[in-house]
Amino acid sequence: MQNDISEELKLIYPRLWRYCLVLTGNRYDADDLAQSAGMRALERSHQFRGGAGLDRWVFRIAQTVWINELRSAAVRRGGGLVSIDETDLPDIKSDPETNLIARQLLLKIMQLPEAQKSTVFLVYVEGYSYKQAADILDIPIGTIMSRLAAARRKLVEQMSSLPEVYTKRKTT
């Protein structure tokens, strides 16, 4: 069982790391958290029921490790100036204006309160259902809805100052 999880874990590791980046807000801690979560998953592979859902299981481990073990240490440790360097993000679209807007949106999401940020990421980026996100975060579905509603209001307000090309794109 551990070997099976190991191979699948390697496949989902980039997504796990990205979630850890969202949780921690910086690459130092994301590296540590992702590696810790991965190791913890391997150690506890006997607890995984198998089948689909390894990603959600490992995401939940990362969430738990962050909340219970690493977050307070990261806050106490502090750090120097850190900044997202937009030139280091690969371009995602061919037109520069959409690139700029996408990066602004990413920044706005990363600046949301922690609870909203992780919920937005799990539902709107990873594509989990409300139920799945609620299981990962160990909260009721109603709380998922509250967080998403609050995040939507904030993002709509903040992104409204951007060029028309963004406001015209809005879908759901």
Place this chain on the structure above:
Amino acid sequence: MSNTEHYSDEVLTGFLDGELDRLRMTAIKKALVKNEELKLKLEHLRIDRELMGDAFAPLLDMAPDMGTKPVSVSSRNDMRNRRFSTGWIAAVIMLPVLFAGLFYYSGLQIKQDKWYDYVAAYQALYVTNTLSNVSHTRQSEVLELQRVAKMLGRSFDITALKGMKELAYKRSQILGFQGKPLAQLTFLSTLGNPVALCLIRSNQTGDTIKLSTLENMASARWSKNGYEFLLIGGVDQDLISRAATHFKASL
């Protein structure tokens, strides 16, 4: 009866995400046909989910390989053993509040007390390639500056920023120091040296430009109209002095 008060933002969010039961989805769709107030309420919740996915997609390419060596909790807490590299630092995410603390550079421990010490240490990581490929349209430059200006609480004259022919203006961004926004405006000198003009709200007074060396880089500091300024980069103290005089007069 369709009354927007029956549909909270949470319920409307569930509607937009397709997460409500069929009965409520149908009821809200019917209500939207004639209820303008409900339509408006929905519009204030609409976001671009596709763009969100696109925005986060590039982060997957930044993920390291999954390590096989266990990481102990105690070694995580010991940042003294970490080494920095420019590419690694350049990929971290901005925190809304800056923590005070020790900043490690190339294995040496340097204690930072002042905001400009932090800026200098950060600027020391910049190389020509950090900025050489930065290229914006005039419109996006202006938008970026407006955003920074709004968060900092003061405007910038882009003509003044482009007024030194030896310094090519590249971009602006907002950083943070102890809860205060700190603007960073970056340039590339004709010799390829990254130069930064940073400013932060301050009660400091002092009209004269102070020249010095920070992190082995030429630097100039001054205060004006409720802000402290730092210009830093390269080793040409004469260029920094002339540029400081220009920016102090024109910004």
